[in-house]
Amino acid sequence: MRHLRVPSAETQDWLALCRSSHWLVTTSGVVRLDGGFRGIPLMENAPDETDACWKGHVHIESEGKGKGPVHWTERLPEALQELPPETWPSAYEIQGDVLIVKLEGAAAVYGESIAEAMLEQLPNIRVICADEGVKGDFRVRDLDIIKTRDGTEHTRTRVREHGHFVWVDPAKAYFSTRLSSEREKTLTSVQNLRIRLDRPLVIADPYAGVGPAFPLLFAEPGLIEGCLAGDLNPDAVDLLRLNIEYWQSRRSDGPLNQVEAICADALQWSDTPSLLGQADVLLVNLPHNSLEHLPDLLPLLRRGEPVLIRGWAIREREHLAEDTDNLQRLLYDHDAKDIVVDLAEIKGFSTSKCFVAFECNFTL
Numbered sequence: 001m002r003h004l005r006v007p008s009a010e011t012q013d014w015l016a017l018c019r020s021s022h023w024l025v026t027t028s029g030v031v032r033l034d035g036g037f038r039g040i041p042l043m044e045n046a047p048d049e050t051d052a053c054w055k056g057h058v059h060i061e062s063e064g065k066g067k068g069p070v071h072w073t074e075r076l077p078e079a080l081q082e083l084p085p086e087t088w089p090s091a092y093e094i095q096g097d098v099l100i101v102k103l104e105g106a107a108a109v110y111g112e113s114i115a116e117a118m119l120e121q122l123p124n125i126r127v128i129c130a131d132e133g134v135k136g137d138f139r140v141r142d143l144d145i146i147k148t149r150d151g152t153e154h155t156r157t158r159v160r161e162h163g164h165f166v167w168v169d170p171a172k173a174y175f176s177t178r179l180s181s182e183r184e185k186t187l188t189s190v191q192n193l194r195i196r197l198d199r200p201l202v203i204a205d206p207y208a209g210v211g212p213a214f215p216l217l218f219a220e221p222g223l224i225e226g227c228l229a230g231d232l233n234p235d236a237v238d239l240l241r242l243n244i245e246y247w248q249s250r251r252s253d254g255p256l257n258q259v260e261a262i263c264a265d266a267l268q269w270s271d272t273p274s275l276l277g278q279a280d281v282l283l284v285n286l287p288h289n290s291l292e293h294l295p296d297l298l299p300l301l302r303r304g305e306p307v308l309i310r311g312w313a314i315r316e317r318e319h320l321a322e323d324t325d326n327l328q329r330l331l332y333d334h335d336a337k338d339i340v341v342d343l344a345e346i347k348g349f350s351t352s353k354c355f356v357a358f359e360c361n362f363t364l
Ligand SMILES: C[S@@+](CC[C@H](N)C(=O)[O-])C[C@H]1O[C@@H](n2cnc3c(N)ncnc32)[C@H](O)[C@@H]1O
Pocket: 138, 173, 174, 175, 176, 179, 206, 207, 208, 209, 210, 211, 212, 213, 230, 231, 232, 233, 236, 264, 265, 266, 267, 285, 286, 287
């Protein structure tokens, strides 16, 4: 849990400020820290560490000092606590102040009581939603709002990833924290290409969703000069625009020269002449179709200088060597030179399929 670290003598003043600003986690206590400091537990909505309101005091991650019940099920009505423990969902997902839970079997009947207990236990949560699976072409979650803390009946919220805020709406656009370590690897690969080219880069992400690949790239001074991002889902593009505007405003070296947030089918980007040959880096995250879409995306890459593709796909585990060869052949057939392709499993998907990340370095 995030804590504000303050000198012990200032604890009461900072507690009062955090309480009156609704930033204080009331179910967790003040933590004693080394060197005569105290940690004040902060809600998710509290401004980030760089905000002037903290007067330079740092934020640290520390385990909360629990007060009261340790698990939400202990807050269920007494009669329900008699039911077998396996009645209750054992897992849930949190995005910002939205909690998403699958209510299966007997739990479905007790949705209201579950939501009430969870809201009481988890002070950072505003709304509890039942997860009814995925729906529609954009495979967004079908969420049923069970209960809200403050009457606001929506699921738009902000998550913090690698210290940066990202607007998301789990009922309207795809977002998952599962690829957050991959986004760090993208940063490293982009940094390496930046060193090789000795100039800021242009990044194309035609399946950007709400844009989680970008905050790390925007935040690094001098790393990128352009962002060509898009999605076919108009709701995702609305959030993407909001996010880009926010990340732009936080850049220490001023806004980027070239920014596009495009609502279109990625396969049609290459019909727009102004998008051709612009990108130094291409991100391809449409896991069921990434490799199949790749040929249509190659015209977006800059010619005559080293470029980078990073992508993610769901593939048959026993055909990964073939996939690597096919990627190499595709680039070779497009007259690419100095081709280096790496494709490797990053996690399982089913008994025969796995989730892979691939990276291609080459010059067109
Ligand atoms: C797996 S999500 C990845 C989103 C984002 N890159 C991320 O990592 O969170 C795939 C995204 O591609 C979008 N999409 C699906 N088909 C598309 C297409 N033909 N052109 C552009 N976007 C598409 C979906 O709406 C979805 O937001």
